[in-house]
Every structure is written in C-alpha cells, then in structure tokens.
Amino acid sequence: MSTSKLATTIPVARRVNAFSYAIRNIVVEAQRVEAAGTRVRYLNVGDPNAFGFKTPPHLITAVERAMRDGHNGYGPSPGIAAAREAVAAELTSHGFPITADRALITAGTSEAIDLVLGALVDAGGEVLVPMPTYPLYTAVLAKLDARARYYRTDPNRGWQPDLDHLKSLVTRDTRALVVIDPNNPTGATYPTSTRRELLEFAERHNLVILADEVYGDLGHDGPIDPIGKLDPDAAIITFSSLSKAYLAPGWRTGWMGVGRSPRLDPALAAIKKMADGRLCSTVPMQYAVAEALHGDRSHQPIFRAELKTRAAITVESLTAMPGMSCVAPIAGFYVMPKLALPRGRTDEDYVLGLLRATGVLCVYGSGFGMPPEDGCFRIVFLASPEELTAIYKLMADSTTDYLARG
Numbered sequence: 290m291s292t293s294k295l296a297t298t299i300p301v302a303r304r305v306n307a308f309s310y311a312i313r314n315i316v317v318e319a320q321r322v323e324a325a326g327t328r329v330r331y332l333n334v335g336d337p338n339a340f341g342f343k344t345p346p347h348l349i350t351a352v353e354r355a356m357r358d359g360h361n362g363y364g365p366s367p368g369i370a371a372a373r374e375a376v377a378a379e380l381t382s383h384g385f386p387i388t389a390d391r392a393l394i395t396a397g398t399s400e401a402i403d404l405v406l407g408a409l410v411d412a413g414g415e416v417l418v419p420m421p422t423y424p425l426y427t428a429v430l431a432k433l434d435a436r437a438r439y440y441r442t443d444p445n446r447g448w449q450p451d452l453d454h455l456k457s458l459v460t461r462d463t464r465a466l467v468v469i470d471p472n473n474p475t476g477a478t479y480p481t482s483t484r485r486e487l488l489e490f491a492e493r494h495n496l497v498i499l500a501d502e503v504y505g506d507l508g509h510d511g512p513i514d515p516i517g518k519l520d521p522d523a524a525i526i527t528f529s530s531l532s533k534a535y536l537a538p539g540w541r542t543g544w545m546g547v548g549r550s551p552r553l554d555p556a557l558a559a560i561k562k563m564a565d566g567r568l569c570s571t572v573p574m575q576y577a578v579a580e581a582l583h584g585d586r587s588h589q590p591i592f593r594a595e596l597k598t599r600a601a602i603t604v605e606s607l608t609a610m611p612g613m614s615c616v617a618p619i620a621g622f623y624v625m626p627k628l629a630l631p632r633g634r635t636d637e638d639y640v641l642g643l644l645r646a647t648g649v650l651c652v653y654g655s656g657f658g659m660p661p662e663d664g665c666f667r668i669v670f671l672a673s674p675e676e677l678t679a680i681y682k683l684m685a686d687s688t689t690d691y692l693a694r695g
C-alpha cells in the first residue's frame with residue numbers, strides 16, 4: 290500500500306554536505322560539456338592506465354593464478370601473510386623496519402586512510418593536513434565530524450611546509466599530522482631538514498604522523514625514502530599501494546605499515562578491530578603484492594623517465610603562459626600552477642571557463658583546500674608529450690582570452 294500522499298523525499302545525513310571530493314565532483318560539468326559536443330580531455334584523475342600505461346604483466350598473471358587456484362573466498366582481515374610479509378620486507382629495506390604483523394593490506398591507500406582516521410580520531414578531534422591537500426583526508430574527517438586544520442605549504446619555497454604556521458595550529462584536540470611526501474597535488478618532496486623538523490614537532494606533541502608515501506617510487510630521479518627512515522622508532526603509520534607505482538589503480542590494493550614503536554600498539558589493535566568489520570580487501574589482488582614488491586620492477590625506471598619528460602614539457606609550457614607560474618614537480622604526475630586572477634575571480638571560475646572553452650578538465654585549487662582567489666589548479670600530466678603539447682596550446686590561448694576579459 291502506498292502512503293504517497295504523506296511521503297516526502299528520504300532525508301540524507303547532514304555530513305554529506307561537508308563531504309567533498311572535487312576531483313570527481315567536477316566530472317558532472319565535464320559530462321555536460323561533452324554532451325554539448327566538445328571533446329573533453331580528462332586531466333582530473335591521477336590514473337596512469339587511463340593514459341595508456343600498462344599494468345606489468347607478471348602482476349596480472351599473479352592475480353589470474355590466484356583466481357584459478359581458488360583464492361576467491363574471504364581472506365584474513367589484515368591481509369594474506371605473503372602480502373603482509375612483502376610489505377614489511379619492503380619497508381624494512383627502505384630503512385623503516387617493521388614486522389609483518391604491523392602491515393595491513395587494504396582496498397587502496399584510500400581505505401587505509403579511512404580505517405586509520407576512524408580508529409584514531411573522535412568527533413571533534415583535529416588533524417593537521419597540508420594545504421593544498423589530497424582531499425580524501427578532509428572528506429573522511431568530515432564524515433567523522435572531526436576537523437581538518439590546514440598547515441600552509443609555500444609555493445614560493447617549492448611548496449615546502451610552513452613550519453611556523455604548522456606549530457601555531459596545535460591544540461588539545463590535535464590527534465595526527467598528515468605528511469604527503471612526495472606530494473599530490475604539488476609534486477614536491479621535502480628535504481631531510483624539513484622532515485626532521487616534522488618528526489620533532491610530532492614527537493613533542495605526541496602526534497602520530499600519517500605518512501602518505503603513495504608516490505615514493507615515483508621521484509623523477511629515483512625512489513624517495515620514507516620519512517620513517519630518519520627515525521624508525523617514531524610514531525609513524527605509512528601508506529602506499531599498487532595504484533600508482535605498479536600501475537594498477539583499479540585493483541584497489543594498498544597497504545599500511547604501522548611503526549614498531551610500542552606507543553602505536555593500541556592504535557594497531559584499534560585499526561585491526563576496525564578492519565575486521567569490512568572482512569578483507571580484494572583477495573586475488575593481494576597475491577600481486579609480493580610479486581610487485583619482490584619481483585621485476587623494470588617498468589619503474591621507464592615510468593619515471595616518462596614522467597620527467599612530461600614534467601619538463603609542462604613546466605616550460607605553463608611558465609610561458611601569461612600570468613601563470615608553477616613550481617617544477619620532482620615526483621609523481623601532478624603540478625599545481627597558479628594564475629594571477631583578475632580581481633573578483635576564483636580558481637573554479639577559471640577552471641570551468643577553461644573546460645567550457647577547450648574541453649580541458651583540471652581541478653580547481655580550492656578542491657584541495659587552497660583559497661579560491663589564489664588562482665591555483667591541478668593538472669595531471671600523464672597524457673603523451675604530443676597530446677600535452679596540444680593541450681597546453683589550447684590552455685595558453687584560452688588563458689590569454691580569459692585574462693583579456695578581466
């Protein structure tokens with residue numbers, strides 16, 4: 290029986306308003322532009338496979354074999370032993386020694402972030418996140434009714450963290466410090482001196498460092514050490530995944546390594562308890578983790594060289610555009626340029642204008658926590674050099690017009 294006369298729409302939770310992920314949200318507008326007949330070049334999502342980079346075949350074989358061998362049931366909630374051991378060995382070989390019982394396999398780094406913040410931060414708790422940030426941190430904190438406190442990173446100093454600003458943000462409620470190094474969206478990595486200061490700061494305030502090291506293998510001149518190498522006894526939880534450096538983002542397979550410090554034992558237990566609730570991450574893909582970390586990595590130097598070439602084209606093209614400046618990325622496949630905006634304009638206004646005029650889709654800086662009037666936006670530079678050159682030509686013309694309109 291219908292009660293349609295009384296019924297109204299089903300209400301949604303208030304927290305949805307605070308949950309925002311601009312990288313995907315902006316696609317709605319891109320689809321409109323596409324429907325109107327313009328070809329859209331999607332430079333919004335950092336997915337190497339979407340630009341023709343291929344998952345290494347031995348990893349595909351490992352997953353295929355796992356499925357054929359019948360590994361299609363649930364697995365242990367922290368992950369299969371072989372994968373956990375491989376993660377522990379990998380981190381240990383990079384100077385952050387942990388045992389396999391402190392490694393957990395997750396549905397990408399994304400799930401690791403969700404599990405860790407859920408396990409460590411109460412409603413009302415605060416977490417220090419970089420500005421600009423990878424937006425999942427702020428989105429998950431919104432879901433928890435917790436609060437992101439943004440610490441500035443400075444484009445005038447190669448997007449290094451502003452440590453004085455960071456220090457000014459600590460309160461009784463601060464629970465964790467997020468360090469994204471190498472960084473998305475800026476492409477920066479931090480020197481040892483900065484890393485030491487971050488470690489000392491966290492130690493002084495009894496904060497856990499959430500070290501997002503997804504791009505650690507994608508320094509353009511070679512792998513970048515984890516921050517934990519500087520102090521293996523610090524309270525650090527490090528994240529990475531198969532998504533970027535192993536070219537398999539759709540597998541949703543990642544991991545976290547919880548530092549060996551006994552100060553982290555309750556956190557480890559809490560994270561494991563939360564992980565029990567989602568049963569396990571995708572099991573067949575877990576069989577690729579040991580293959581990835583112990584096996585042939587010859588795709589990585591090739592990928593790094595491809596990124597370095599694209600970064601150079603990107604910087605050269607952007608810096609030649611009127612009003613545009615950018616810090617050269619030294620890792621990963623993102624850059625965050627800054628356009629000197631006409632008065633009263635916002636980053637979103639520029640990015641939507643660019644999309645409508647050219648079909649080039651970037652993400653506005655305010656989606657990463659930047660002030661809208663700063664004129665920052667993020668480009669994913671994974672497209673081929675030829676395509677990038679064509680894209681930057683479109684962007685240069687459109688930007689000239691945009692600035693001329695005022």
Ligand SMILES: Cc1ncc(COP(=O)(O)O)c(C=O)c1O
Nearest residue numbers: 397398399423473503530532543
């Ligand atoms: C800094 C950072 N952390 C985490 C993630 C999520 O990655 P995953 O695919 O491992 O969930 C990304 C993806 O772009 C990222 O850039």
